[in-house]
Amino acid sequence: MQSKLIQTLSFDSELFGYPVGKINWDSSMTEASFLVEASNFQLVYIFSEHELPLSSPDILHVDTKVIFEKNLKAEESFSGISTLEESIQKYGEKETLQTLQFLAFESGHYSRFKVDSRQNSQEFEKLYKLWIDKAISQGNVLVAENLSGMVTFDEKEGFAQIGLIAVHPQHRRKSWGRKLIHAAEHEVFKRGFSLLKIPTQEANSPAMNLYQQMGYSLDKKTFIYHYWRV
Structure with a gap:
């Protein structure tokens, strides 16, 4: 099923050997709707301009890039x-x-x-x-x-x-x-x-x-x- 929120990353998916996607988070998104679509991927990169109050144990903060x-x-x-x-x-x-x-x-x-x-x-x-x-x-x-x-x-x-x-x-x-x-x-x-x-x-x-x-x-x-x- 094609994701409406998450962009499929073909290069990363081929390199790692499993489905990889990314999403640029905005204030209109909810964690619940994200998790539904994210289940189609093994790994999803989430990028945000602000810290996110995410509670799922499947989501970890891995970097603050500057x-x-x-x-x-x-x-x-x-x-x-x-x-x-x-x-x-x-x-x-x-x-x-x-x-x-x-x-x-x-x-x-x-x-x-x-x-x-x-x-x-x-x-x-x-x-x-x-x-x-x-x-x-x-x-x-x-x-x-x-x-x-x-x-x-x-x-x-x-x-x-x-x-x-x-x-x-x-x-x-x-x-x-x-x-x-x-x-x-x-x-x-x-x-x-x-x-x-x-x-x-x-x-x-x-x-x-x-x-x-x-x-x-x-x-x-x-x-x-x-x-x-x-």
Whole structure:
């Protein structure tokens, strides 16, 4: 039966091997009507601009997604960039793909696909492996020397956006996160983008603090819930 409220996500359904849908919640919806239609899916992503007073044990709050943004200005952002370019380069064949995939998994420590323990078919690994593979194919991966860290980015309509960012556990507390973001700013600015956005999770306070220290401001907050059919 075709759902009236919930959009079927064909890509996610094929990747995970079961019916997946999503819904953008609004004030006219009721939990009871949602649960009736959600029974046709194994997993439904619920997105809301506000916290939802949902009572069903099948629905869990899995993420509060925040998006930061910054207007890039060459004269302010890229002084001393030549030093960064010596230690951060575009991903090439010489780097180990296995290590890059490891870093991709590290970047998703707070991911809703990892937080939601009800998903036990390697959904997190499937999604993040596909994410890094796509970034590589598009030439949108920057790596730190010795694969100390990496950052990916996407080119959107009118702005660029950070995708994955991670520092190897053996190389943390060496300012690589800041350097990787700075290098990504430089790269997307060269490609003609003056606005860079960075999504993260509100639970990831170290990342939130870093972005604010680097001049990023909060653009949007979204509450995300997962319905999981038991």
